[in-house]
Amino acid sequence: MREHTVLRIVSQLVIAPMLLYALYVQFHGEYSPGGGFQAGVILATAIILYGLIFGVEAARAAVTPTLLRIGAAGGLLIYGGTGVATILLGGNFLDYDRLFAHGGQHYGLIIIELGVGITVASVMIAIFYVFAGRGRQDDPDNDEDHGRADDYDADDVS
Amino acid sequence: MITAFFNQMPVLVVVVPLLAAPLCVLAHRAFAAWLIYCLASWAAFAMAFLLFVEAKIAGQVSYAVGNWAPPFGIELVIDTYSALVLLLVTGVAALTGLYARKSIASEIAIEREYLVFALMLLCLAGLVGITVTGDAFNLFVFLEISSLSSYALIAMGPKRRALLSSFQYLIMGTVGGTFLLIGIGLIFMMTGTLNMADLADRLPEVYATRTVQAGLAFIVVGLSLKAALMPAHIWLPNAYTYAPSAISAFIAATATKVAVYALFRFVFTVFGAGYAFGTLPLGIVLLALAAVSMIAGSLASIFQTDVKRLLAWSSVAQMGYIVAGFALATPAGVSAGLVHLLNHGLIKGALFMAVGAMVWRVRASSINDLAGLGRAMPLTSAAFVVGGLSLIGVPATAGFISKWALMSALFDAQHYGVMALLLVASLLSIIYVGRVIEALYFRPLPDDVSHHKHGEAPLGMQVATWALIAINIVIGVHATPELEAAARAAATLVGGGA
Amino acid sequence: MNQFLTETLPGLFNYWIVIGLMMIGFYTVIAHDNLVKKLIGLTVFQSAVFILYISMGNIHGSTAPIIIDGDPVYAHPLPQVLILTAIVVGVSTTALGLALIVRINEAYGSIEEDDVLAADMATSEGEEAREEARSEQAEAAEGHAANGADDGAEADESRPA
Numbered sequence: 001m002r003e004h005t006v007l008r009i010v011s012q013l014v015i016a017p018m019l020l021y022a023l024y025v026q027f028h029g030e031y032s033p034g035g036g037f038q039a040g041v042i043l044a045t046a047i048i049l050y051g052l053i054f055g056v057e058a059a060r061a062a063v064t065p066t067l068l069r070i071g072a073a074g075g076l077l078i079y080g081g082t083g084v085a086t087i088l089l090g091g092n093f094l095d096y097d098r099l100f101a102h103g104g105q106h107y108g109l110i111i112i113e114l115g116v117g118i119t120v121a122s123v124m125i126a127i128f129y130v131f132a133g134r135g136r137q138d139d140p141d142n143d144e145d146h147g148r149a150d151d152y153d154a155d156d157v158s
Numbered sequence: 159m160i161t162a163f164f165n166q167m168p169v170l171v172v173v174v175p176l177l178a179a180p181l182c183v184l185a186h187r188a189f190a191a192w193l194i195y196c197l198a199s200w201a202a203f204a205m206a207f208l209l210f211v212e213a214k215i216a217g218q219v220s221y222a223v224g225n226w227a228p229p230f231g232i233e234l235v236i237d238t239y240s241a242l243v244l245l246l247v248t249g250v251a252a253l254t255g256l257y258a259r260k261s262i263a264s265e266i267a268i269e270r271e272y273l274v275f276a277l278m279l280l281c282l283a284g285l286v287g288i289t290v291t292g293d294a295f296n297l298f299v300f301l302e303i304s305s306l307s308s309y310a311l312i313a314m315g316p317k318r319r320a321l322l323s324s325f326q327y328l329i330m331g332t333v334g335g336t337f338l339l340i341g342i343g344l345i346f347m348m349t350g351t352l353n354m355a356d357l358a359d360r361l362p363e364v365y366a367t368r369t370v371q372a373g374l375a376f377i378v379v380g381l382s383l384k385a386a387l388m389p390a391h392i393w394l395p396n397a398y399t400y401a402p403s404a405i406s407a408f409i410a411a412t413a414t415k416v417a418v419y420a421l422f423r424f425v426f427t428v429f430g431a432g433y434a435f436g437t438l439p440l441g442i443v444l445l446a447l448a449a450v451s452m453i454a455g456s457l458a459s460i461f462q463t464d465v466k467r468l469l470a471w472s473s474v475a476q477m478g479y480i481v482a483g484f485a486l487a488t489p490a491g492v493s494a495g496l497v498h499l500l501n502h503g504l505i506k507g508a509l510f511m512a513v514g515a516m517v518w519r520v521r522a523s524s525i526n527d528l529a530g531l532g533r534a535m536p537l538t539s540a541a542f543v544v545g546g547l548s549l550i551g552v553p554a555t556a557g558f559i560s561k562w563a564l565m566s567a568l569f570d571a572q573h574y575g576v577m578a579l580l581l582v583a584s585l586l587s588i589i590y591v592g593r594v595i596e597a598l599y600f601r602p603l604p605d606d607v608s609h610h611k612h613g614e615a616p617l618g619m620q621v622a623t624w625a626l627i628a629i630n631i632v633i634g635v636h637a638t639p640e641l642e643a644a645a646r647a648a649a650t651l652v653g654g655g656a
Numbered sequence: 657m658n659q660f661l662t663e664t665l666p667g668l669f670n671y672w673i674v675i676g677l678m679m680i681g682f683y684t685v686i687a688h689d690n691l692v693k694k695l696i697g698l699t700v701f702q703s704a705v706f707i708l709y710i711s712m713g714n715i716h717g718s719t720a721p722i723i724i725d726g727d728p729v730y731a732h733p734l735p736q737v738l739i740l741t742a743i744v745v746g747v748s749t750t751a752l753g754l755a756l757i758v759r760i761n762e763a764y765g766s767i768e769e770d771d772v773l774a775a776d777m778a779t780s781e782g783e784e785a786r787e788e789a790r791s792e793q794a795e796a797a798e799g800h801a802a803n804g805a806d807d808g809a810e811a812d813e814s815r816p817a
Contacts, residue, residue: 073180080177095225318763
């Protein structure tokens with residue numbers, strides 16, 4: 001990768017704004033275009049770009065597969081946990097008004113979109129690692145594609 | 159507090175398995191994941207039972223997700239029809255939990271086991287979601303969740319052919335799912351609503367438009383693909399054959415049954431029996447396909463050398479029986495179809511579990527590999543025999559009850575040809591079940607196998623198999639509760655739509 | 657005919673596009689042997705349905721459904737939200753399909769369906785021939801055992817030869 005000076009410098013410049021933009025899309029999702037899925041994909045794109053330019057190993061060191069596993073599961077738990085919390089507070093599943101006295105719908109959406117974002121970003125990066133890692137070295141993580149990559153996000157966005 | 163719990167049950171029965179899945183991933187250990195699976199599936203089963211009772215008393219349980227009033231928000235609706243299918247799905251899932259521990263351990267590497275349980279929980283959440291939801295689009299999403307996780311589960315089979323089987327299932331399943339999406343889109347276009355009850359109210363105004371006719375056609379074709387009705391059954395035999403044994407039992411007993419449930423939920427509840435079977439000739443089309451399924455599936459089953467594939471082809475045939483019942487669109491026919499849907503789920507679950515126990519011991523699933531196991535594994539073989547008799551429809555088994563109901567419904571509707579075909583298919587099933595029993599009991603145990611582990615399958619596998627067999631016999635001896643519940647469900651389906 | 661050219665054809669152009677894309681995708685799924693191309697076809701097929709949904713929610717002269725000042729006509733937001741969910745399902749399907757293709761390539765050394773099926777066919781024909789031979793063997797052994805009654809296992813069954 002030494003020879004790609006232009007790519008390296010440009011991507012160094014671009015990755016940080018990409019991460020910031022992902023956060024912008026994430027936290028404006030409840031009243032403007034955007035939301036967890038889009039933000040998660042943008043965030044994952046930044047990490048994938050990093051992996052493409054500086055090598056998958058470097059990316060793996062920055063965002064470890066274990067972190068991704070916890071992120072994928074934890075995001076879904078945030079989503080579902082919010083629903084369970086509304087039940088415990090005496091409302092129906094995902095009845096955000098129960099969460100806060102004012103602006104419950106607002107904050108509730110932000111919380112579950114955060115869960116969606118974390119899950120989507122983790123799953124997307126995991127898919128990239130799994131495909132990029134194929135055929136290079138024998139890694140126990142490789143076979144995780146099945147469970148990890150596919151199913152978490154199917155129900156999150158709506 | 160208790161009433162609050164009761165009010166929240168319709169959503170909890172989906173949420174519990176859905177949230178248990180990420181917990182499995184976090185637990186990361188095979189045993190912990192198995193424990194979470196068992197707790198979640200038994201909890202779901204308990205809630206399904208309570209919901210069944212509640213639906214029996216109240217007629218219908220309704221739940222507004224997010225407290226949004228039904229036509230706008232997503233509504234969960236449980237009537238007797240969905241409660242019965244819900245009981246089947248959660249019951250088989252709970253028993254598969256007992257069964258799966260040893261069976262999965264023998265077929266899948268230990269570091270991937272937690273993923274199997276996570277995927278099974280997602281699949282369960284999807285299937286349960288299909289049965290409880292009252293929203294057309296929500297049904298599509300849950301259907302895809304369960305399908306995606308079953309593709310992944312099937313691909314985990316020990317042979318490399320599992321991969322291509324899973325891929326073929328993925329292609330056909332996705333085409334089916336997309337057809338369903340088109341159909342839902344077309345009826346949404348005409349009515350502007352996705353709530354099933356609301357759709358049923360608004361569709362009659364636009365019955366005559368070609369858009370709604372096309373919508374019905376797309377939905378029927380899409381869900382028939384998922385249910386493996388005859389011309390769209392290609393994916394099923396390979397998928398069931400090469401999946402891990404516990405997964406075969408789980409999916410064979412639930413996935414296609416739930417697709418049939420969804421198909422007739424749309425046909426009866428959303429479109430209405432009068433429209434689909436009166437104005438449009440859906441009944442005769444489905445009846446013809448069902449008849450072809452029965453005969454072709456049974457014939458193909460006879461020529462199989464692999465027991466799991468034999469059972470899979472028999473599933474194609476049995477799907478014909480189920481659809482034949484529903485396609486009559488009479489209360490007796492629908493109730494017979496529903497009873498056979500439930501009974502066949504129990505029978506196939508038990509048979510796949512018994513075969514899985516044999517596979518666990520001999521590490522192969524051809525009929526010849528099972529030679530002589532009647533002596534080496536007397537209990538498991540006996541379970542297979544009872545299950546096989548139930549599949550054939552011998553009196554005092556569940557299979558007899560539902561076939562009798564089907565026959566009398568067909569007789570009342572004067573479909574004597576289909577009746578004759580049903581009889582022929584049952585005779586054919588004697589041949590294929592007989593072939594396996596012959597190998598089990600009337601052939602010597604090969605010498606080269608005797609150094610394998612001797613003895614019966616582990617306790618968990620035995621308990622799960624015999625529990626399903628016991629339910630089969632109980633239903634066979636005392637079928638009144640099931641028949642009554644099915645008749646209630648049929649009355650709401652056929653009566654409500656006409 | 658004239659009405660068809662002036663009204664039906666341009667007025668329903670979105671449906672023509674959808675039908676075209678759908679058929680291209682479906683044809684690719686059915687006709688191509690290469691598994692990756694099949695998956696591409698499947699994605700095109702799904703995208704056609706997404707366009708169907710999105711275009712049905714549009715109203716002539718409407719803006720995106722984001723609240724702004726004034727009294728504008730908004731497009732129907734619900735189809736867009738539904739399709740976002742369907743896109744996620746599509747992404748998951750594609751990812752799973754590609755993962756399967758990678759593993760198929762590792763297991764068979766090819767991603768042409770014909771090659772893979774041929775490899776399977778070879779194995780299954782071999783297996784079937786072997787099974788048939790074993791069945792015949794078993795029958796032969798059975799006859800022998802029943803006649804001579806030398807196999808203790810068989811004698812129990814008191815079954816005519």
